[in-house]
Amino acid sequence: MREIRVLPTYLVNKIAAGEVVERPASVVKELVENALDAAATAVDVTVADGGRRLIAVRDNGVGMGPEDLKLAFASHATSKIADEEELYSIRTMGFRGEALASIAAVSHAHILTRRRSEADSPSANVAGCEIEAAGEAVHPVRPAAGAEGTTVTIRDLFFNTPARRKFLRTANTEFGHIVEALARLALPHREVAFSLTHNGRQTHKLPAAADLRQRVADFFGAELADSLLAFADEGGGVWLSGLIAPPAQARASGRWQYFFVNGRYVRDRLLAHALREAYRGKVEPSRSPVAFVFLEMDPSQVDVNVHPAKIEVRFRNSQLVHSQLLGSVRERLNKANVPAVSIAAGGEEGPEDDAHDARRQSLKQALADFFKSAPPPQQRLRFGEQETDRPPPYPTSWPARRDKEQPDLDAARPADTGRPSTGAPAPAPTSEGPGRDRSRFGPAFAAPARRDAIQLHNSYIVTGNEVGLIIIDQHALHERIIFEDLRRRIATGNLAAQRLLIPETVEVTQPDKAVLAERADLLARLGIEVSEFGPNNVAVHSFPALLAERQVPVAGWMRDLLDLLAEHASADGDELLTHALATMACGAAVKAGDPLTDEEIDALLARRSQVQQAASCPHGRPTTLVLTLAQLEKQFKRS
Numbered sequence: 001m002r003e004i005r006v007l008p009t010y011l012v013n014k015i016a017a018g019e020v021v022e023r024p025a026s027v028v029k030e031l032v033e034n035a036l037d038a039a040a041t042a043v044d045v046t047v048a049d050g051g052r053r054l055i056a057v058r059d060n061g062v063g064m065g066p067e068d069l070k071l072a073f074a075s076h077a078t079s080k081i082a083d084e085e086e087l088y089s090i091r092t093m094g095f096r097g098e099a100l101a102s103i104a105a106v107s108h109a110h111i112l113t114r115r116r117s118e119a120d121s122p123s124a125n126v127a128g129c130e131i132e133a134a135g136e137a138v139h140p141v142r143p144a145a146g147a148e149g150t151t152v153t154i155r156d157l158f159f160n161t162p163a164r165r166k167f168l169r170t171a172n173t174e175f176g177h178i179v180e181a182l183a184r185l186a187l188p189h190r191e192v193a194f195s196l197t198h199n200g201r202q203t204h205k206l207p208a209a210a211d212l213r214q215r216v217a218d219f220f221g222a223e224l225a226d227s228l229l230a231f232a233d234e235g236g237g238v239w240l241s242g243l244i245a246p247p248a249q250a251r252a253s254g255r256w257q258y259f260f261v262n263g264r265y266v267r268d269r270l271l272a273h274a275l276r277e278a279y280r281g282k283v284e285p286s287r288s289p290v291a292f293v294f295l296e297m298d299p300s301q302v303d304v305n306v307h308p309a310k311i312e313v314r315f316r317n318s319q320l321v322h323s324q325l326l327g328s329v330r331e332r333l334n335k336a337n338v339p340a341v342s343i344a345a346g347g348e349e350g351p352e353d354d355a356h357d358a359r360r361q362s363l364k365q366a367l368a369d370f371f372k373s374a375p376p377p378q379q380r381l382r383f384g385e386q387e388t389d390r391p392p393p394y395p396t397s398w399p400a401r402r403d404k405e406q407p408d409l410d411a412a413r414p415a416d417t418g419r420p421s422t423g424a425p426a427p428a429p430t431s432e433g434p435g436r437d438r439s440r441f442g443p444a445f446a447a448p449a450r451r452d453a454i455q456l457h458n459s460y461i462v463t464g465n466e467v468g469l470i471i472i473d474q475h476a477l478h479e480r481i482i483f484e485d486l487r488r489r490i491a492t493g494n495l496a497a498q499r500l501l502i503p504e505t506v507e508v509t510q511p512d513k514a515v516l517a518e519r520a521d522l523l524a525r526l527g528i529e530v531s532e533f534g535p536n537n538v539a540v541h542s543f544p545a546l547l548a549e550r551q552v553p554v555a556g557w558m559r560d561l562l563d564l565l566a567e568h569a570s571a572d573g574d575e576l577l578t579h580a581l582a583t584m585a586c587g588a589a590v591k592a593g594d595p596l597t598d599e600e601i602d603a604l605l606a607r608r609s610q611v612q613q614a615a616s617c618p619h620g621r622p623t624t625l626v627l628t629l630a631q632l633e634k635q636f637k638r639s
């Protein structure tokens with residue numbers, strides 16, 4: 001082994017850069033934070049080539065004198081905390097004193113600054129100065145002319161770390177991350193004016209003294225902003241305020257939840273949990289509420305020194321914070337008279353009713369078509385398994401090859417008479433139930449004389465076999481069936497697309513647009529064609545036929561898809577495709593709350609046997625619950 005050595009400072013900074021500087025957006029975050037800490041009232045961000053070529057942040061804050069500037073690139077040099085005590089009551093965005101040092105270690109960095117003149121010291125006395133650094137080299141401070149405040153310019157990010165540079169995405173995608181980073185800073189700092197310019201074009205111009213709704217509209221569109229409910233509350237030294245969306249606006253991912261603690265964007269499981277609880281019973285479990293939540297508390301009540309990028313925090317009294325948030329949000333939702341349970345399709349009320357009825361009508365038709373298209377039993381395919389004509393012995397005992405929780409529902413279904421062998425060794429009949437002659441049951445779609453499956457609450461199908469009682473989530477099962485269908489179809493080419501007579505516009509954010517551009521191939525495979533349509537919209541020209549036929553709302557579904565693409569930003573094409581198909585299946589499947597006819601129920605159950613993983617939906621939720629006879633006997637104290 002070699003002897004232990006203390007690493008040179010430059011190398012330490014380069015290693016630290018690995019933590020602090022992940023991509024251009026991280027640089028923007030650190031520089032804007034510094035501007036805010038310097039009490040700027042206007043911050044202008046200019047980037048080129050997604051921030052790879054240039055990132056410049058100009059502020060009108062307090063500026064630095066030459067003595068300060070000399071230390072700006074030094075690691076662990078900060079003006080923000082002086083002793084340990086201050087570390088436990090942080091009021092500034094920065095305090096670690098490592099951002100500028102880390103950034104300079106992996107770029108060509110330049111700072112031009114001039115102290116803000118005070119009323120009692122005329123500005124003529126205050127000179128400007130500049131400093132440069134790149135990789136290992138930090139140059140001496142020089143006098144320079146400039147406006148009051150500070151401009152930090154970063155060029156050629158990662159010029160000396162090719163691995164990092166290679167990892168960067170397209171300029172548009174990196175710019176999308178920059179917009180997101182700026183949103184996280186501009187939402188809580190509404191007293192400050194911001195502007196953002198990319199490749200010479202100004203994309204955002206945010207006036208000072210904006211209200212929250214305006215800032216939300218600036219980043220996420222007016223449509224979303226207008227739908228939000230404002231709330232404010234105080235208790236136990238925690239001030240809560242913000243905007244939350246009605247449950248019907250819930251999205252497919254949690255990325256629409258913004259939490260700020262004392263003006264700092266944080267990601268926090270506790271807060272996310274409280275929010276989810278507040279919406280419990282009001283949104284589908286697979287969807288996440290939209291919320292912009294601001295918490296203010298004494299800085300000593302929250303530890304921000306948990307994570308190098310300061311994105312995680314620890315509350316001294318997490319119980320209190322949790323219950324405050326849950327209570328405030330729930331109260332606000334109740335005041336808005338949101339129905340206690342609105343998990344039925346759409347969930348809207350009032351003027352939407354007609355549209356809703358129309359959708360339901362055409363959904364019914366589409367469903368009828370879908371069920372008619374189920375192949376007759378003889379032609380059914382099981383994937384990767386040999387087909388035989390011989391019907392399997394009637395399983396009367398628990399089929400061991402299956403998950404214990406998921407019994408062979410098919411066993412009890414008359415519809416499955418012609419089901420080919422599963423290829424797995426079929427369990428032998430046991431003495432508990434004699435093998436029955438299945439051939440006396442009619443074909444798959446003839447309604448059985450006696451109903452042995454019923455729909456409850458327009459959501460669940462209840463049936464049974466000799467194993468016990470079986471409860472099926474109609475949405476989850478249908479979703480799985482459609483998913484398998486889509487997967488088979490896409491293996492042989494693109495999905496069928498339907499051209500929209502009138503292109504539909506969808507409100508999107510800047511990052512969303514970048515994602516759409518980057519994932520053009522995937523969209524084409526799904527049968528989706530979009531084009532740019534104004535600064536905050538795209539136009540959808542063609543849509544997957546499956547969804548169009550079922551009147552799935554274009555804008556809503558596109559938003560779900562965008563959430564998914566954003567959430568799996570680093571996923572490869574195949575993985576994303578699988579996710580996208582699952583989202584499609586979810587959109588196309590019958591919903592909880594959709595009434596089904598007896599024939600539809602039978603057809604749904606019959607097709608259950610055709611799919612590979614009928615026991616769970618593509619999102620991994622179970623489709624089926626079972627109460628075995630043994631369990632029933634125990635519950636009823638028969639044994």
Ligand code: ADP
Binds near residue numbers: 059064078100
């Ligand atoms: P930190 O923000 O954690 O203190 P940084 O490396 O980001 O560490 O910045 C180092 C120091 O440089 C800050 O403490 C501050 O004194 C000074 N500084 C950086 N940016 C600015 C700015 N825009 N205006 C005034 N001073 C700044």
Ligand code: MG
Binds near residue numbers: 030099
């Ligand atoms: Mg800083």
